[in-house]
Amino acid sequence: MKRVKVLSAAGCCAVAICFSSGCASDAQPQAAAHKSSKSPLPADKVPLVVVQALQNRFPAAAAVEWKLKTGNIYEAEFTVNSKEITVMFDAMGKWLETESAIDSSEVPGTVSNAATARFPGYKIVETQSVQRVNRQPLDYELHLDNGKLIAKVQFSGDGRVLSQSSKPKQPK
Numbered sequence: 001m002k003r004v005k006v007l008s009a010a011g012c013c014a015v016a017i018c019f020s021s022g023c024a025s026d027a028q029p030q031a032a033a034h035k036s037s038k039s040p041l042p043a044d045k046v047p048l049v050v051v052q053a054l055q056n057r058f059p060a061a062a063a064v065e066w067k068l069k070t071g072n073i074y075e076a077e078f079t080v081n082s083k084e085i086t087v088m089f090d091a092m093g094k095w096l097e098t099e100s101a102i103d104s105s106e107v108p109g110t111v112s113n114a115a116t117a118r119f120p121g122y123k124i125v126e127t128q129s130v131q132r133v134n135r136q137p138l139d140y141e142l143h144l145d146n147g148k149l150i151a152k153v154q155f156s157g158d159g160r161v162l163s164q165s166s167k168p169k170q171p172k
Contacts, residue, residue: 041066041074050074053093058085098131099141111140114159122146130154145169 043051046066054061060080067075072091079085084101104112104127115124126143137157144151151166 039067041068046074047091047093049093050089050091053089053095054087057095058087061085094133096133099128100131102127102129107140107142108157108159110159111142111155111157114155114161115142115144115153118161119144119146119151119153122151125150 043064043066045068054064054076058078058080061076061078063078065077067077069075069088073096074089074091076087076089077084086099088096088098090096104124106129107124107127112124115122122144123146124142125145128141130139130141132139139154139156139162141152141154144153148169149166150169151164153164154162156162
């Protein structure tokens with residue numbers, strides 16, 4: 001029987017599920033049959049090495065919702081100290097990215113000024129800091145709303161647009 005040090009209740013549940021359901025112990029995830037989507041991925045489909053990597057990086061993570069993204073990337077969503085956090089790992093458990101919800105006052109002036117100048121008529125509705133492997137300093141992701149479209153824009157700390165996408169705003 002394998003012994004695993006468990007750092008939180010969520011980790012305990014994920015490890016228990018893996019052991020009871022025969023979770024894959026190697027790098028080839030059982031989740032390969034699970035289509036990449038926005039729907040949750042059952043914890044027993046997440047490779048144990050990925051669950052352990054999350055627990056090592058975020059010991060306080062609990063009530064984790066997993067998703068499998070394109071390219072066999074595992075996304076974990078959870079809340080710590082009332083802060084929403086999304087973390088991405090590859091199938092080997094290598095950390096790739098962390099997005100953390102931040103208050104709009106924490107966005108550098110260069111970024112908020114660039115958003116205002118580049119997207120007139122839009123208001124900022126969501127802000128996140130983005131930390132990526134092999135990239136310093138932080139990037140920032142802003143969700144902008146003009147009443148018809150929601151734009152998701154990533155900025156470098158100096159205000160350069162790194163990527164952007166938009167979709168129609170869904171009626172409430």
